[in-house]
Amino acid sequence: MKGFFRVAWLVVRKDMMVEARSLEVVSTTLFFALTVVLVFAFGLVREGTPVGDVSAAILWIATAFSGTLALGRTFERERQADTLRALMLAPADRPAIYAGKLAGMLLLMALVELVLVPLVGLLFQAPIVAYPWHLAALLLAGTTGFAAVGTLFAAMLVRARSRDVMLPILLYPITVPVMIAGVRGTAAIFQGTPDPDLARFWIALLLFFDVVFVTLALWTFEPVMTE
Amino acid sequence: MIDDFERLSVSSLSRHYGRRKALSRVTFTCDAGDIVGLLGPNGAGKSTLLAILGTLLAPSEGTVEYGTVTAEKGGAGLRARIGMLGHDLFLYPELTALENLVFFGRMYGLPDAPARATAALDRAGLGERAHDAVSGYSRGMRQRVALERALLHRPRLLLLDEPFTGLDQASAAALVGRLREEQARGVLIVLATHDLDVVDGLLTRELFLRNGRLMDVGAGQGPLRDRYHAAITAS
């Protein structure tokens, strides 16, 4: 067990070092998230005010889209010098490598969300500070679910043909429950008369999703990665 | 942890990708101290064979035995005894040479990874550039770092895919010397290469591959280049 966390930590630290040097994924993903918010604003803001409770939806759609982009780029990087194979070659627990990549993705997406949330609050008058803990829990649990599935799929698609198209095609249908729970939970605390109990229900569902899919991904990583 | 092994036995090994046969019934045995050359044109199956020997790829049929264990049973303990230099070098271009080596050293569970990495870079003549990002290196320099990466954990089995690509004559000679040292230490080396003149005299075993098949030629005489052409063009 100690070995598992050591390897996962090594992988996370390595990813952070690589990213710190190039800043490629962070900068492009952040800018892309901004673009998504803007595009939705053009469609959903009438006469200066947003239509209905769209702020929650925009927040989650921007997260999912930019998360997909980040997943693709992160694993493209591991593909270029075939380093993913080098990782698989190491005498380490292979699920630990998955765990490390997942943790790296989570850190990256958390960074994007730190910019996205205030932006959505600012542009769409969303009450982001009304229930800060609920919002944080929703984002954390939702992002974990999305990234857990996404990291496994992106890793296994590294050696597939047409992987750029395949990632969203496979990932979005599977993560529909995350999107529904994330959007509805966030909308519940953003709406006129907030409903924190409802948000709590969605947080519970997300946590359950996380447990099931992280376990399943750790379990399937080794067999799907051996060619 | 599995026992160390002295012998590598490959029997009737095949690997298909759909209908394309990358390898077909390859059989050979080699021992510690051997330097085995995989020789053949592009697409002959050299890289596929190396990937299977490195446990990265499962064979469609046949077995590979490392001493007495197979890749499936050997698991992480077996992987700890294999070193591989891939065609794409397995290095993170954004990181420095030292960071690359230290990272992989730690992945292999080496307690003295930084010290070993520094020593390895000095030996490769890259000590002064240890703190430069690999992306700024020439192909030859990267090749040297990648070789050190593969040797860092002192593997029993060393797999090299085109190790002479991009090396000038002096570096190639240095690499040959390095391989002889490892050979003397009892390392079993399998290398795929096109540079016949460089490896002539270095190899203890020559395996000629064509269309995924081992060409059966007797122990011939004369320069490797001539024997290669004879083997590859033989019907």
Next chain:
Amino acid sequence: MSTLNKIELALAGAMLAVAPWIIDAAPYESTMGLVQKIFYFHMPAAWLFLLAAIIAGTASAMFLFGKKRDMDGWALAAAELAVVFGIITLVTGPLWARKAWGIWWVWDARLTSSLILWMIFVAYLLLRRYGGPGSDKLGAGMALFGLANVPFIFVSVNVWRTLHPQTSVVPTLPVQMGGPLWFCITAFFLLFLALLSMRARLERQRVRIEDLYLAEDEA
């Protein structure tokens, strides 16, 4: 085609041929009228859609963890049937909705869940078709995740839909599990069984031909 398949197909064919008369003879539903009859095809298709999804996911898990090569053929066959029966479900559902609620698509909880599950299996087939070598394993992962997802889709879609004020929703129709319904379920099930085993065998034979082709070349 095995004898069993022939019997299944013949029976299913005969039963589906007489099904219109049996459905016609069934009691006329007063509020829905004629459109209610579609239910006799809709429900069996929906059940088999779910069954196909379960088979695909289970077979994929066995392929992935048990290294049983045959199971991949069963998974692929079941996934294709999931898409086919899913289409029937998704087409007959809105026909019903048009009459019941006046619009084609109302994001009804069950229909929406079906759509999502259907998309998962379409994605699976796309991966199998365009993923290149190794996509059998990747597909197995996808199908397994798809199956594990079913309860989450169901709960989330249900809660999402029922927490909104709904004005025009007619609750699910009272259904007498009458003879005609069971008749149709049996017919569809026989058809499903025959198609599944035939498709799986086709896949096994394709694998064998590949093997023979490869062996031929060796000799």
